Amino acid sequence: MYTIGQVSEMFNIPVSTLRYYDKEGLFPGLERSSGIRRFSEKEIEALRIIECLKKTGMEIKDIKQFMEWCAEGSSTYTVRRDFFLRRKKIVEEEIRKMSRVLDMIDFKCWYYEQAIKDGNEDRLNQMIPDNLPDEIKDVYDRAHED
Amino acid sequence: MYTIGQVSEMFNIPVSTLRYYDKEGLFPGLERSSGIRRFSEKEIEALRIIECLKKTGMEIKDIKQFMEWCAEGSSTYTVRRDFFLRRKKIVEEEIRKMSRVLDMIDFKCWYYEQAIKDGNEDRLNQMIPDNLPDEIKDVYDRAHED
DNA sequence: TCTTGACCTGAAGTCAGGTTTAGGTTATAC
DNA sequence: GTATAACCTAAACCTGACTTCAGGTCAAGA
Numbered sequence: 001m002y003t004i005g006q007v008s009e010m011f012n013i014p015v016s017t018l019r020y021y022d023k024e025g026l027f028p029g030l031e032r033s034s035g036i037r038r039f040s041e042k043e044i045e046a047l048r049i050i051e052c053l054k055k056t057g058m059e060i061k062d063i064k065q066f067m068e069w070c071a072e073g074s075s076t077y078t079v080r081r082d083f084f085l086r087r088k089k090i091v092e093e094e095i096r097k098m099s100r101v102l103d104m105i106d107f108k109c110w111y112y113e114q115a116i117k118d119g120n121e122d123r124l125n126q127m128i129p130d131n132l133p134d135e136i137k138d139v140y141d142r143a144h145e146d
Numbered sequence: 147m148y149t150i151g152q153v154s155e156m157f158n159i160p161v162s163t164l165r166y167y168d169k170e171g172l173f174p175g176l177e178r179s180s181g182i183r184r185f186s187e188k189e190i191e192a193l194r195i196i197e198c199l200k201k202t203g204m205e206i207k208d209i210k211q212f213m214e215w216c217a218e219g220s221s222t223y224t225v226r227r228d229f230f231l232r233r234k235k236i237v238e239e240e241i242r243k244m245s246r247v248l249d250m251i252d253f254k255c256w257y258y259e260q261a262i263k264d265g266n267e268d269r270l271n272q273m274i275p276d277n278l279p280d281e282i283k284d285v286y287d288r289a290h291e292d
Numbered sequence: 293t294c295t296t297g298a299c300c301t302g303a304a305g306t307c308a309g310g311t312t313t314a315g316g317t318t319a320t321a322c
Numbered sequence: 323g324t325a326t327a328a329c330c331t332a333a334a335c336c337t338g339a340c341t342t343c344a345g346g347t348c349a350a351g352a
Contacts, residue, residue: 017341035300052250056247059338081262091244091247112226116224170309180319
């Protein structure tokens with residue numbers, strides 16, 4: 001059992017944020033002794049999941065929904081699995097999107113490298129988009145496919 | 147040359163958002179004729195970069211900084227290259243982080259698949275973290291490395 | 293016992309990134 | 323030439339995710 005201050009240190013999350021999460025219903029079964037929150041392993045695991053889901057851009061109210069399903073017990077196993085399957089697709093798509101963003105950034109790095117060499121963008125602007133050298137053409141194409 | 151409405155359709159961005167971007171200084175040299183905004187190829191390319199940088203989580207005010215460098219001309223080529231090199235590192239880190247999140251999600255999918263089969267989490271809780279089967283152990287380890 | 297630090301609450305404040313509203317101007321089609 | 327659709331501004335409003343504040347309680351050590 002941990003106090004809010006200990007959990008705050010463990011996860012490097014402000015105490016105010018933990019209280020906010022509690023207020024928003026992210027710890028459905030959180031115990032208290034004479035008013036003071038007592039975090040068990042259950043809440044620690046919940047917090048790991050919260051951190052994970054927040055990284056995927058999920059909103060607090062949707063994380064709350066998941067925590068409520070956890071509190072409901074074994075009747076929600078399939079709902080919870082489907083929840084993660086949906087999230088999986090979203091994160092996979094996010095990674096694909098980021099890879100394309102990375103191609104765009106790589107292209108821009110190359111672009112400014114050339115501009116530095118040339119002292120201007122004239123030659124570059126004549127190359128784009130059809131006369132790019134092989135070394136960068138693939139990156140450009142991936143970055144600009146919609 | 148395009149009107150704000152045409153650009154809105156091209157990019158599927160509300161007109162109000164384009165005006166907001168303009169107010170925040172994201173189109174430094176944007177022309178007007180009798181008060182009406184005239185978007186040129188320059189602003190279209192700017193908007194492509196804005197969309198890209200927004201996907202990396204960059205704030206409007208930092209995107210504005212970049213656009214100002216663009217408006218300054220050839221003296222800022224190296225600054226702009228370095229800007230993209232920094233962003234590249236951040237996005238690469240983001241992708242690595244997302245891959246670990248994906249491992250966590252894969253683990254959770256497996257976990258609930260087992261729980262559905264078993265009808266409870268008892269067997270699972272005895273397995274975690276040291277007696278996991280090989281098929282999932284790697285995923286678990288990657289998901290939990292800090 | 294008293295003080296000090298960690299805890300508690302509800303309400304207000306903050307910040308980013310827009311969106312909505314109200315009131316007005318301009319361009320285009322009939 | 324007049325309707326109406328698309329444009330304009332400033333300012334207020336909204337949402338999510340916190341943070342800060344004011345005022346109060348609780349537990350442990352000197």
